[in-house]
Amino acid sequence: MNTTHYLIAGASHAGLEAVHRIRLVDETSPITLVTRDAHAPYSPTILPYVVSGQSAPERVVLRKADYFTQHNVTLISDNELVAINENDRVASLKSGDQWQYEKLLLATGADPIIPPIPGLSETPFHVLRTMQHAIDLREHAGKAKRAVVLGAGLIGMHGAENLRHAGLDVTIVEMCDQVLPGYFDPRAASVIETAFNDNGIHMVMGSRVVKVESQDNGCRITLENGNSLEADLLLVATGVKPQLDYLKGTSVQVDQGVLVDRNMRTDAPNIWAAGDVAQAADFYGEDKVMMGILPDAVTQGAIAAMDMAEDHALAPYVGGVPINTYTFFGQQAISVGQCMADAQLEELTRTDDDNQRYLKILLKDNRLHGISSINEEMDAGIMWQLILRKIDLTPVKDAFIARPLETGRALMSSTWR
Amino acid sequence: MTAYNTIAFDPSRCELCNDCNACMTACSQIKAGTDDLLHSRIKIVAGFNGNPPELALCRQCGDPECTKSCPSTALTKNPETGLIDWDESLCIDCLLCTVGCTYGGITYNAELKHVAKCDHCDGDPACVKACPSGALTYITSASIFNEQHEREDLFVPGLSACQGCNSEMIMRHSLRKVGPDTVLATPPGCIPGMGSVGFNGTTGTKVPVFHPLLTNTASMLAGVKKQYNRMGRNVTAMALAGDGGAGDVGFQSLSGAAERNDQILFICVDNEGYMNTGMQASGSTSYGSWTTTTPVGTEMKGKRTSQKNLAMIMMNHNCEYVATASTAFVEDYYEKLDKALAASERGFAYLHIYSPCPTGWRFPSSQTIEVCRKGVETNFAPLWEYERGGELRFTHSIDNPLPVEAYLNLSGKYRHVSKEQLAHIQEQVNERVKSLKRFAGLN
Numbered sequence: 001m002n003t004t005h006y007l008i009a010g011a012s013h014a015g016l017e018a019v020h021r022i023r024l025v026d027e028t029s030p031i032t033l034v035t036r037d038a039h040a041p042y043s044p045t046i047l048p049y050v051v052s053g054q055s056a057p058e059r060v061v062l063r064k065a066d067y068f069t070q071h072n073v074t075l076i077s078d079n080e081l082v083a084i085n086e087n088d089r090v091a092s093l094k095s096g097d098q099w100q101y102e103k104l105l106l107a108t109g110a111d112p113i114i115p116p117i118p119g120l121s122e123t124p125f126h127v128l129r130t131m132q133h134a135i136d137l138r139e140h141a142g143k144a145k146r147a148v149v150l151g152a153g154l155i156g157m158h159g160a161e162n163l164r165h166a167g168l169d170v171t172i173v174e175m176c177d178q179v180l181p182g183y184f185d186p187r188a189a190s191v192i193e194t195a196f197n198d199n200g201i202h203m204v205m206g207s208r209v210v211k212v213e214s215q216d217n218g219c220r221i222t223l224e225n226g227n228s229l230e231a232d233l234l235l236v237a238t239g240v241k242p243q244l245d246y247l248k249g250t251s252v253q254v255d256q257g258v259l260v261d262r263n264m265r266t267d268a269p270n271i272w273a274a275g276d277v278a279q280a281a282d283f284y285g286e287d288k289v290m291m292g293i294l295p296d297a298v299t300q301g302a303i304a305a306m307d308m309a310e311d312h313a314l315a316p317y318v319g320g321v322p323i324n325t326y327t328f329f330g331q332q333a334i335s336v337g338q339c340m341a342d343a344q345l346e347e348l349t350r351t352d353d354d355n356q357r358y359l360k361i362l363l364k365d366n367r368l369h370g371i372s373s374i375n376e377e378m379d380a381g382i383m384w385q386l387i388l389r390k391i392d393l394t395p396v397k398d399a400f401i402a403r404p405l406e407t408g409r410a411l412m413s414s415t416w417r
Numbered sequence: 418m419t420a421y422n423t424i425a426f427d428p429s430r431c432e433l434c435n436d437c438n439a440c441m442t443a444c445s446q447i448k449a450g451t452d453d454l455l456h457s458r459i460k461i462v463a464g465f466n467g468n469p470p471e472l473a474l475c476r477q478c479g480d481p482e483c484t485k486s487c488p489s490t491a492l493t494k495n496p497e498t499g500l501i502d503w504d505e506s507l508c509i510d511c512l513l514c515t516v517g518c519t520y521g522g523i524t525y526n527a528e529l530k531h532v533a534k535c536d537h538c539d540g541d542p543a544c545v546k547a548c549p550s551g552a553l554t555y556i557t558s559a560s561i562f563n564e565q566h567e568r569e570d571l572f573v574p575g576l577s578a579c580q581g582c583n584s585e586m587i588m589r590h591s592l593r594k595v596g597p598d599t600v601l602a603t604p605p606g607c608i609p610g611m612g613s614v615g616f617n618g619t620t621g622t623k624v625p626v627f628h629p630l631l632t633n634t635a636s637m638l639a640g641v642k643k644q645y646n647r648m649g650r651n652v653t654a655m656a657l658a659g660d661g662g663a664g665d666v667g668f669q670s671l672s673g674a675a676e677r678n679d680q681i682l683f684i685c686v687d688n689e690g691y692m693n694t695g696m697q698a699s700g701s702t703s704y705g706s707w708t709t710t711t712p713v714g715t716e717m718k719g720k721r722t723s724q725k726n727l728a729m730i731m732m733n734h735n736c737e738y739v740a741t742a743s744t745a746f747v748e749d750y751y752e753k754l755d756k757a758l759a760a761s762e763r764g765f766a767y768l769h770i771y772s773p774c775p776t777g778w779r780f781p782s783s784q785t786i787e788v789c790r791k792g793v794e795t796n797f798a799p800l801w802e803y804e805r806g807g808e809l810r811f812t813h814s815i816d817n818p819l820p821v822e823a824y825l826n827l828s829g830k831y832r833h834v835s836k837e838q839l840a841h842i843q844e845q846v847n848e849r850v851k852s853l854k855r856f857a858g859l860n
Contacts, residue, residue, distance in 0.1 A: 017485060024480075043488030049509045059507060060489055295516045298485045325512035332512060332525055377525060379473070381482070381518040396465055409521040410462040413471030 010107030014275025014301030021305035052162035156237035264304035283319030337370030421499030428469035431552035443547035473521030482517030581782025606659030745790035779829025
């Protein structure tokens with residue numbers, strides 16, 4: 001049997017950050033990194049840009065092969081975790097290999113959700129979660145003319161825009177009444193939706209697909225109002241969820257994802273989880289939440305690794321804060337923290353329709369709870385810290401509301417110096 | 418490992434120019450050929466409630482978050498230059514880097530339609546050249562670490578100095594540099610008090626160390642050195658003494674050894690008082706300072722007499738080498754330590770190190786270096802050196818000093834200081850610099 005000290009399943013942001021953090025304090029213990037991908041490590045976020053051709057697959061490699069050799073990391077590609085024996089600390093891989101580990105990190109990410117639409121499973125369609133998906137979609141897009149995208153979440157929106165850039169006629173079908181629900185409020189969402197319409201993308205909102213039929217050179221999609229759409233390219237982007245079959249028979253507790261504590265430990269001994277697979281503390285409430293955003297995957301990967309490597313500098317996870325920086329057709333939408341007001345929150349908004357600018361600040365007891373903006377210069381990282389550190393804005397409240405950018409910079413600068 | 422260059426910012430100097438925007442204009446000009454400050458990659462922002470200005474600028478972090486949040490590999494840490502490089506051809510404008518940065522160092526520029534960040538202008542930053550007050554400087558960071566990190570720290574870990582203790586930094590830095598062929602004398606004071614000289618039959622120092630009386634440090638060390646010379650062994654005779662052990666109780670032996678030009682490296686760690694025994698005043702305690710023997714009440718407002726300038730007194734012994742130093746300027750100190758070590762082969766070398774004390778002076782333990790820095794930058798504690806037969810030479814500019822309040826305001830021991838006292842202290846500082854300038858052949 002193979003042995004390793006650290007076994008890390010998954011080689012995207014959480015897994016790679018874990019390797020980095022472990023090696024900061026533990027230069028020698030063997031690290032083994034298993035990824036189901038045959039490609040060198042990459043970010044799922046880059047995939048829509050691979051589809052449009054803006055990013056070449058060979059130029060977006062997050063760690064080159066020599067990084068792993070230099071840092072004494074065994075990289076096992078094109079293989080994946082299929083079972084865990086937590087008592088003997090043995091992980092079984094798809095290839096049949098078994099690895100004895102001291103500490104195991106699950107950073108296996110999430111897979112596309114395929115909605116139970118009649119006819120869908122018999123129809124050829126695309127999803128966009130791996131490099132191979134992106135390469136396949138790009139190849140198909142080069143030959144296609146009309147694309148339908150199911151879902152107006154981040155993957156659907158980025159995917160649709162990049163298919164449009166590739167010259168296709170694109171329609172988005174979304175069940176909700178607004179795009180990017182959860183990340184942006186209806187007003188910001190409507191600016192984004194308008195931009196999509198203006199750029200020739202047909203937005204079919206608040207609409208459910210009831211049937212998909214395969215046709216020659218494509219498919220026909222029937223909506224609940226009876227209308228139908230024809231497409232020679234179908235992209236299903238209705239969300240993601242972790243694939244957790246490999247946890248069968250373990251004491252790892254799962255809900256939507258792998259439940260972890262503030263050190264990213266699961267309920268099973270010697271097993272941690274981080275990134276899109278993990279369901280961790282919420283910054284705002286008691287329930288554990290799925291975050292599914294890149295900076296949070298980095299944070300969680302770092303915390304898990306520091307706990308695994310017994311790094312004394314470990315500070316427990318303070319909880320997930322929704323963050324989004326979304327660029328669309330040359331415009332920017334940024335949202336940090338909560339985007340919808342409730343009764344306890346003080347809401348301040350400023351709009352400049354002529355310049356398509358929009359700013360919303362949500363405060364609670366003069367502390368920042370959320371800020372979102374369209375086409376405003378914004379330091380998302382500073383706003384994130386103001387929220388996480390619960391910085392009292394009382395003495396600078398007027399300045400902050402008038403000039404959040406400069407005020408945020410001055411606050412952070414005075415905090416760290 | 419390489420030492421990297423960095424742009425350092427001193428808000429108290431920046432404040433002097435009152436929103437001159439010179440750095441931002443220079444940056445906009447060189448990066449975009451315009452005065453529009455939108456294009457500046459360095460941003461000076463107003464401080465709150467009269468506080469000094471604040472800075473938003475890429476820090477070229479050692480373990481950068483922006484690169485970790487970058488899905489396209491457009492941002493990378495360059496191991497040669499230490500810069501975070503940005504490759505436009507790879508960037509997808511996702512702005513996730515702005516989530517990683519807590520310094521406002523990388524922000525979307527609506528005209529460029531890309532993020533923009535500081536690149537140090539290929540090693541010749543335009544902002545630094547344009548800065549009229551010296552608030553921005555282009556310096557090499559970590560050079561001391563890179564030179565010295567492989568040498569052994571000759572004090573044990575776990576000495577019981579106070580949090581933020583400057584003296585502990587001084588002794589560890591000094592002995593690490595001087596090296597193991599040393600006999601060390603530490604008379605009563607904080608340095609033996611924190612355990613360096615020993616406890617329970619063990620020692621806190623990895624070289625031979627002894628604990629003379631306050632009165633006889635230099636004379637004992639002179640004898641020890643003579644005996645080693647007689648045995649034909651080249652050993653550095655080194656003293657780490659406080660200002661009391663050097664300048665008050667220990668002065669007669671110090672003066673005698675200096676007058677005889679004995680081969681000794683004598684380092685005075687001056688925290689302006691007897692700090693380990695309860696913060697009593699010494700001859701080094703500055704005018705107006707609160708101590709437990711110069712209290713602040715209805716009559717007395719801190720120390721009534723001025724501090725004596727021990728470094729100048731030692732210079733007037735005409736010994737081989739005399740210098741002042743500060744832990745805020747460690748490169749400067751290391752150069753002086755080299756010279757002092759060489760001089761101690763020939764005769765008496767004396768180093769006087771200003772050592773602000775968080776416990777006794779009443780400032781937060783995180784502020785030790787800042788207090789040291791302000792001491793130098795206000796000319797309260799000017800940095801200079803003197804070699805036998807030569808002239809005094811300033812090693813840090815004494816021109817355009819900050820007002821002395823910038824230094825006094827940091828320490829609780831001056832909290833009560835009145836306007837009149839402040840004026841008196843400023844006058845003393847000016848007088849001292851004037852007198853030093855005479856020795857430097859200036860004026």
